[in-house]
Structure formats: structure tokens, C-alpha cells
Amino acid sequence: MSTACEELVDPKQIQLDEIIEKYRHENGPLIPILQGAQGVYGYLPAHVLKHISKAIRIPLARIYGVVTFYAQFRLTPVGRNLINVCLGTACHVRGGAKVLETIEKELKIKDGATTDDGRFTLEIVACIGACGLAPVISINNEVHGRLVPESIAGIFAKYE
Ligand code: FES
Structure with missing residues (x-):
């Protein structure tokens, strides 16, 4: 039986943090982090972009600029x-x-x-x-x- 504490753990969030950790010290970490995040979530939800912005200290507006510039990134979920x-x-x-x-x-x-x-x-x-x-x-x-x-x-x- 799982405890309340275990139920709060979001596996996607853990994966996201691992991706951030992997790339944060590289030159130009944003694109690989966004690609990784999209791989985890299927798209780039607003809360994920905020989290990335805080974690690697890049302004949210700049992140949105990158996401909307490249066709590979999506801000809405994909259908079935x-x-x-x-x-x-x-x-x-x-x-x-x-x-x-x-x-x-x-x-x-x-x-x-x-x-x-x-x-x-x-x-x-x-x-x-x-x-x-x-x-x-x-x-x-x-x-x-x-x-x-x-x-x-x-x-x-x-x-x-
Ligand atoms: S042009 Fe090559 S598959 Fe459509």
C-alpha cells in the first residue's frame, strides 16, 4: 500500500528534473531541455516552461520566443x-x-x-x-x- 507521500511524486517531474540536470551546465542548454521535456510530456505545458525558466534562470518570455520560433515544439497536447x-x-x-x-x-x-x-x-x-x-x-x-x-x-x- 502506498503512503500519501509516495502518491505526491510525479514521475514526469522527476524525469524533467533529470533532463534539466543533464544539460544545465552545457552551452546552450535550452533547446535540448525543451526537446527532452516535450519527449516526457508530449507537449510543453505552461507549468513546465515556468519550471525550466526558474531552474536554468532564463526569462520565461525568452523561452516562449524559442518555443514559438521552432516548429518542432508544441504548446498544446497532441490528439490520440x-x-x-x-x-x-x-x-x-x-x-x-x-x-x-x-x-x-x-x-x-x-x-x-x-x-x-x-x-x-x-x-x-x-x-x-x-x-x-x-x-x-x-x-x-x-x-x-x-x-x-x-x-x-x-x-x-x-x-x-
Ligand atoms: S514528397 Fe516525399 S512522401 Fe510526400
């Missing part, structure tokens, strides 16, 4: 399923924009957003290395290729 729509050259010339438009209509969200029910997050990406199957999307890293707009709804139905 992450859709990457490829708009790299091969996919673009083979109808990727039409596929994206269909997805945006179907889910009623734009790039970077998550559906209200938390089921899908939509992200536009450049080439995902499956150009031979263009146009492609990936959902949770599972690639769906040679897409036509009509196939989108059927694919989405497989993801809860």
Missing part, C-alpha cells in the same frame, strides 16, 4: 491520433493539396490544430520518405499512400 499530411514536392504535384483540403473539411481543423474530441491532430509536413506512394499521409507513423480524397473518410474510421 497524429495525422501528418505530406506536401513535399512529389505529394504536392500528385494532389496533396486536395487531400489536405478534404481532411480539413472532414475534421473541421487546420494545420497544427486538434479536434474538439481530442481524436485527431493535423500537421502538414514536408517529405516523409514515401514519395513513390504520393500523395501520402501518415497516421501515428502508419503511411497511407496513393490517396484520393474519397478514401479519407474510410481511413479515418479505423482510428478511434
